[in-house]
Amino acid sequence: MSNLQTARRGSYAGAFAGLMLRDLRVLRRELGPFIVRIIMQPLLFLFVFTYVLPHIGQANTIGGADFATVLLPGLMAVAIMFSGISAVALPLSQEFGITREIDDRVMSPLPVPFVAIEKVCFSALQSTLAALLVMPLAIYIPTNPVHVHVASWPMLAATLLLSSLVAGALGLTIGANVKPQQIGLVFSIVVVPITFLGCVYYPWAALTRVRWLQLAVLVNPIVYMSEGLRAALTPNVPHMYSGVILLALLISLLVLGWIGIRGFLRRVIS
Amino acid sequence: MPIVEIAGLTKVYDQQKVAAVDGIDLTVERGELFGLLGPNGAGKTTTIGICTTRILPTSGRVTIAGVDVVAQPAQARRNIGVVPQYNTLDRSLTIFENLYFHCRYFGFSNAESRERAGALLKQFLLHERAKSYPSQLSGGLQQRVQIARAIAHRPAVLFLDEPSAGLDPQSRIAMWDAVRRLREEGITVVLTTHYMEEADALCDRLVIIDHGKALALDTPDRLKTTLGASTVVELDLRHCENLAPLSEKLGAIPQIASVETTASGLRLFAHGTDGLLPEIVRAAQDYGVRDLSIDEPTLETVFIRLTGRDLRE
Known part of the structure; x- marks a missing residue:
């Protein structure tokens, strides 16, 4: 590798780090609201379905497993997904549609796709934080009692990492392709359905009784997030094969990443 | 050696059939304050967009400090500072942080970035506003922050797209001062404007652009003396039918270089006005002279001469 190439890589890394530092500064400033946004919904959900309902005598088991145990990986998956959307899709849609403030970052001495990739990476960091x-x-x-034990640390790490990146790539795809006025609509017709049908509240295997749905949800990346976390954290609940899960997450990342980056490029270069 | 070289540049947008930029060639020398003057939609912003790697040309070539902006956009951006027409300050960061992180994007270390941001705040008289957010600043001050940020990484060329659009007259004068000081520091400045006063007051050389074509390129003074037939006399007449004989008669006067018909009478291009006005009035008597106005040569008259239109039209 020539000196010029080495220098260039160094300068790209510097610019990329600069973008990450900028996002970190903004996140640190908004840490309180960030945490509230992440925990409110799962907090209420858990309180009502796993504390209040058992107390007032509603038995709840699903597919032979206690509902609370089923819910743990599911709610982590939802947190990952939502923080990906709120970290990338909402700000990006604003910045493209209204404020144009992304311009200064696009003008940094970094190939433009990496500005989009930085967004995805930083969002992945937020998603992992949200899951934890x-x-x-x-x-x-x-x-x-919730039956948790880490069956495989590498599986947990790989699922968390891939799921977080997929969530960021989904956020990028939405943020770069949807007008700010339509974001609310996209939430209703994309984000809410994929969450509800993401095998969050029941394991995928339990869907055998609704066969068509079991097959239809296979295109939904959240299914693999929930199932992956199930395989890693609550192995006693039925779940998909780890290899299948990781492969599906990887494919989701490549497809969504590709669409997202293309949309991003279209928005900043004409 | 020229710092900006534009050769055979064209841009045709997919949706439109006409070329936004239609074969522009020009070079900007190091340290120059260069202007692109033309009406809205002339192709100035597209030209700047191509130079700053944000728009891909249909054909032609642009190099900035020897780096091709299409082949190596990321490298080219090291030499480019941009102040776009719209405000792109980072709303989530303070003024200081806007400058600081801009330096970080360009690979400055923490200490270097702090020092540079501090120095810029001082240079642009912004140190009291270091902790403010952009939304707390007036339009003029935000514009000043944008200029400070654009030169933070010490680019070779600063591009300013319509820098005085939306500024009140006072802020505009302050902005002109800031731009002149940049030139004293040796930064090459390329700006677009549709205000001829701005082009006249600021630029060493300028190119007049219309419909994506460069019509003339020179210093403001030389453009005015060579292209403006010096003085423009607008003659408003009560009766505008059958103007040909009058036009011929006036055209025969040696001081008058040429005559054009307008909606309300005639437009004369003259060399000086000594003794000319009574002669014009006498000749036009039968047509009923309603008004007669004289414009000393300005870039406006140069533009009218070149295009037959007003800059504001």
């Missing part, structure tokens, strides 16, 4: 915030809630709030 939700985990203790899902363990300690339910009345019935």
Whole structure:
């Protein structure tokens, strides 16, 4: 490798680090609201379904497993997904549609796709943080004991990492392709359905009784996030094969990343 | 050696059939304050967009400090500072942080970035606003922050796209001062404007652009003396039918270089006005002279001469 190439790589790394530092500064400033946004929904969900309902005598088991145990990986997956959307899709849509403030970052001495990749990476960091915030809630709030043990650390790390990146790539795809006025609509017709149908509240295997749905949800990346975390954290609940899960997450990342980056380029270069 | 070289540049947008930029060639020398003057939609912003790697040309070539902006955009951006037409300050960061992180994007270390941001705040008289957010600043001050940020990484060329658009007259004068000081520091400045006063007051050389074509390129003074037939006399007449004989008669006067018909009468291009006005009035008597106005040569008259239109039209 020539000196010129080495210098160029060094300068790219510097610019990339600069972008990450900028996002870190903004996140640090908004840490309080960030945490509230992440935990409110799972907190209430857990409280009502795993604390109040068992207390007022509603038995809840799903596919032979206690609901609270089923819910732990599911709610972590939702947290990952939502923080990906709120870290990338919302700000990006604003910056493209209204404020144009992304311009200064696009003009940094870095190939433009990396500005988009930085967004995805930083969002992945937030998603992982969100998942780790939700985990203790899902363990300690339910009345019935939650059966957690890490079956495989590499599987846990790989699922967390890939899921977080997929969430960021989905955020990029939405943020770069949707007008700010339509973001609310996209939430209703994309984000909410894929969450509800993401095998969050029941394991995928339990869907055998609704066969068409079991097949249809295979295109939904959240299914693989939930199932992956199930395989890693609550192995006693039925779940998909680890290899299949990781492969599906990887494919989701490549497809969404590709669409997202293309949309991003189209928005900043004409 | 020229710092900006533009050769055979064209841009045709997919949706439109006409070329936004239609074969522009020009070079900007190091240290120059260079202007692109033309009406809205002339192709100035597209030209700047191509130079700053944000728009891909249909054909032609642009190099900045020897780096091709299409082949090596990331490298080219090291030499480019940009102040776009719209405000692109980072709303989530303070003024200081806007400058600081801009330096970080360009690979400055923490200490270097702090020092540079501090120095720029001082240079642009912004140190009291270091901790403010962009939304707390007036339009003029935000513009000043944008200029400070654009030169923070010490680019070879600063591009300013319509820098005085939306500024009040006072802020505009302050902005002109800031731009002149940049030139004293040796930064090459390329700006676009549709205000001829701005082009006249600021630029060493300028190119007049219309419909994507460069019509003339020179210093403001030389453009005015060579291209403006010096003085423009607008003659408003009560009766505008059958103007040909009058036009011929006036055209025969040696001081008058040429005559054009307008909606309300005639437009004369003259060399000086000594003794000319009574002669014009006498000749036009039968047509009923309603008004007669004289414009000393300005870039406006140069533009009219070149295109037959007003800059504001």
